[in-house]
Amino acid sequence: MEMFWYLPTMGDGRYLGTNYGAKITDLHYFRQIAQAVDRLGYTGMLVPTGHACEDGWVVASALIQATERLKFLVAVRPGGMSVSIAARMAASFSRLSSGRLLINVVAGGDPVEMKGDGIYLSHGDRYEATDEFLQVWKQLMIGESVTFHGKHVQVEGARLQYPPFEQQSPPLFIGASSEAGHEVAGKHIDTYLTWAETPAMVAEKVADVRARAQRYGRSIKIGLRVQIIVRETAAEAWEAAHKLIQHITNEEVQAAKQVLDRFDSVGQRRMTQLVREHQNSLEISPNLWAGIGQVRGGVGTALVGSPDEVAERLLEYSALGIDTFILSGYPHLEEAYHVAELLFPKLPVEFSKRPAETKWEAMGELIAENRKPTR
Numbered sequence: 001m002e003m004f005w006y007l008p009t010m011g012d013g014r015y016l017g018t019n020y021g022a023k024i025t026d027l028h029y030f031r032q033i034a035q036a037v038d039r040l041g042y043t044g045m046l047v048p049t050g051h052a053c054e055d056g057w058v059v060a061s062a063l064i065q066a067t068e069r070l071k072f073l074v075a076v077r078p079g080g081m082s083v084s085i086a087a088r089m090a091a092s093f094s095r096l097s098s099g100r101l102l103i104n105v106v107a108g109g110d111p112v113e114m115k116g117d118g119i120y121l122s123h124g125d126r127y128e129a130t131d132e133f134l135q136v137w138k139q140l141m142i143g144e145s146v147t148f149h150g151k152h153v154q155v156e157g158a159r160l161q162y163p164p165f166e167q168q169s170p171p172l173f174i175g176a177s178s179e180a181g182h183e184v185a186g187k188h189i190d191t192y193l194t195w196a197e198t199p200a201m202v203a204e205k206v207a208d209v210r211a212r213a214q215r216y217g218r219s220i221k222i223g224l225r226v227q228i229i230v231r232e233t234a235a236e237a238w239e240a241a242h243k244l245i246q247h248i249t250n251e252e253v254q255a256a257k258q259v260l261d262r263f264d265s266v267g268q269r270r271m272t273q274l275v276r277e278h279q280n281s282l283e284i285s286p287n288l289w290a291g292i293g294q295v296r297g298g299v300g301t302a303l304v305g306s307p308d309e310v311a312e313r314l315l316e317y318s319a320l321g322i323d324t325f326i327l328s329g330y331p332h333l334e335e336a337y338h339v340a341e342l343l344f345p346k347l348p349v350e351f352s353k354r355p356a357e358t359k360w361e362a363m364g365e366l367i368a369e370n371r372k373p374t375r
Helices: 027-040 056-062 083-096 111-116 123-141 179-188 199-215 234-244 250-260 266-277 307-319 332-342
Strands: 002-006 044-046 071-076 101-105 146-149 154-158 172-175 191-195 221-230 283-285 302-305 322-328
Touching: 002 332, 027 044, 027 056, 027 332, 056 071, 056 083, 071 083, 083 101, 083 123, 083 154, 123 146, 123 154, 123 179, 172 179, 179 199, 191 199, 191 266, 191 322, 199 221, 199 307, 221 234, 221 307, 221 332, 234 302, 250 266, 302 307, 307 322, 322 332
Parallel strands: 002 044, 002 322, 044 071, 071 101, 101 172, 172 191, 191 221, 221 302, 221 322
Antiparallel strands: 146 154
16 A cells, blocks of 8 residues: 655645634745655655645645655646646656656646636546647657647647656546546556545446556556544544534535535535535544535545554555555644554555666757757
8 A cells, every 4th residue: 555645735724714723834834744754654745736726846846855755746737738848847857856756637627717727628628638638748758759630739749858757657647537537547547546435436436447447458556535534542533523623614614615516527526415415424434524525625535533443444445456545634744643653554555665866967958959969
């Protein structure tokens, strides 16, 4: 089991719905979290994307030299980025970090946010654009010169002057719950991600994605994104869960509902429905609690309990074929330690390893910005 952590670039604190107990989320705080996660043995860290976050590429780049083994899962957004420019960014990051880059392919889910970024594609068109984007992306990453005329992506003579680490694409991740998203995952993606729904719901998604990958003659890894609230006893964990949401008001829940209802993301709609169907208890299956999803988009469920209980639930997901777990908890610095100290000893965790060094060669300036000097 590979364990990842989450970098809270859209704010962090001890409670939801209030500035009381909030953190100053500046570069110093991000560095603290990254270095803690690096030392504790997490494989990588998810750096989120979107208008509510600091820019993921800038933040992750600033943390390369602050870390030694940690991999950074950073987003590309095919509907709103040039594929060749995105590939150059990724190749440079990969080279300068000795291959510590993973790519989170994000098609988008909030039409209002996307219009603010100049993206006016429907849900289906976004996944068509993602498919074309990844076709070109993969060719660029192995050093080919690419001319491609698609419905959404068009390039002529696109190429990478400086190849990525090991001259191949960084591993590709995607979180998607729609049929179109599953098809893109089966065709292109290395690790498919799902938010923590009930084990039965997750099993259904895993089976569908794997079947689609097999039709393309591929295999695919599976990852789970979930919040964690673990304490030495179950009573302490549930007390921490209830404290986390103690400042949330009904007005804030209703305001969040209005925003989340505008999303056309199938995954977000599934998560929102789970939260609302269990408003009375919020425990939607053993130890799986939906309290966070009342006011948070994305992963709104948390595993809550003692180390033995939470480890047992994670192993149940592992038995479905999941080997990558992207975890988080509030506040994220302290909870990174809680999770590592209480859970890692009870799980078959594969700890991070120091990457091989990038091999650099001396090179003069390009001739006319296109040809390498040969003499």
